[in-house]
Amino acid sequence: MGNFKFDRYVHVSNPLSLPLKRKPIAMYQKMSLTHALVVFPVVAALLTGCSQQQQSSFKYLVIFSQCNNAEPYRAAQNKRFEELFAQHPEVKFVISDGQADASKQISQIENAILQKPDVLIVAPFERSALAGVMGEAMQAGIPTICLERDIAEPNFTTFVSCDNVEIGRMAGQFIVDYLTKKNGLTKKNGDPKGKVVEITGMQGVQAATYRHDGTFEVLEKHPDIHVVHQATGNWFQAEAMARMEEALSANPEIDVVYAHNDPMAYGAYLAAKEKGRQQGIAFVGIDGLPEEGQQYVKDGILAATFEYPLCADKAVELTMQLLTDPEFAPQKKYILDSRAITR
Helix, strand or coil, X not given: CCCCCCCCCCCCCCHHHCCXXXXXXXXXXXXXXXXXXXXXXXXXXXXXXXXXXXXXXXCEEEEEEECCCCCHHHHHHHHHHHHHHCCCCCEEEEEEECCCCHHHHHHHHHHHHHCCCCEEEECCCCCCCCHHHHHHHHHCCCCEXXXXXXXXXXXXXXXXXXXXXXXXXXXHHHHHHHHHHHCCCCCCCCCCCEEEEEEECCCCCHHHHHHHHHHHHHHCCCCCEEEEEEEECCCCHHHHHHHHHHHHHHCCCCCEEEECCHHHHXXXXXXXXXXXXXXXCEEEEEECCCCCHHHHHHCCCCCEEEECCCCHHHHHHHHHHHHHCCCCCCCCEEEECCCEEEC
C-alpha cells in the first residue's frame, strides 16, 4: 500500500523552470480540503480491506496458557506447538507465559476467556489454584485441554499426560539394577545396598508427588538402599545445585542422585564436580529432551533419563479434531508412554 503525504504546496516535475508565484492561501486550503476528501476515503477503504483480509486468514483462535517458559521442557514444548500449528495456517496460535506464578496464569486465562478462543490449552502451574479458572472456561463453552499436571477438579474437556508413577517405578528399578551391578551382585545372589539423594520438584505439584511415590514403591523393597538426603529443587538447575552442595557436605558417601527432572540432575552433577566427587555417583533425571537429558547421557553426565513426552503432538491432534469435527467427543484422559534412555 502506498504512503500518502499531504502538503500545502503544489508539486511540479521541474520547479526551477517556473517562476515563483504565490497563490492565495484560501486556494491552497480549498485544494488541500478537496485532496483530503478524495484521499481519506480511499485510505480508509484500503486499511479496512487489509484488516479484513488479515482477519479472514485465520478461521480459528487457539490460546495456550503455559506455566513457565523459562523451564527447558516448557521451551521445547512451546517450540513443538509452534511447529505443529504452523502446518495449519487457518489457526491463530497464541502462547501466554505464566512465569511460574499461579496468580499471573489465572489472570492470563481470565483474559483468554474474554477473547473467546475456539480451544484453550493449559499447562497448569499449580494443581489446586488453576481449577477454578479452568472451570470458568468450561462454563463459557470453551473446549479446554489440560496438559501433564492434573488439577484438583476435572475442569477440562480432556487431559493429556504421561504416567508419572510408572516413570518413578522405572527410575527406581534403574537405581536398584545400578546398585546391584556396582556391588558386584546379580539379582539372584544378594540384595543391593547404597546411599541415595533425592531432589524433588515443587511441593504440592502432582508430578513431583507421583515421581517420588513410584520410585519409593521400588526402593522400599530393598532395605539396604537408604535415602540419606531429600531436598526440594523446584524444577530449577540452580536450586538443585545449592541443595546438592548441602547434601555433599552432610554425606561423605553418595551412590546415586535421583532428581525429578534433568535440569536438577545436571545442577546436582555440577555441584559434585566442583567438589571433585562426581566420579562414582550415578545421576538420574527425567524429561529426556534430545538436546538436554539425552545429550547428558551421551556425554556421560547422567547415567539415565526417562522421557516425558512433550504432549504437544497429541494436544494438536485433539485440537484439530475439536475444531473441525462437531461430532468428536474426546476421551477424558490420554496417557502417553515413556522410555528409559541410558548409556
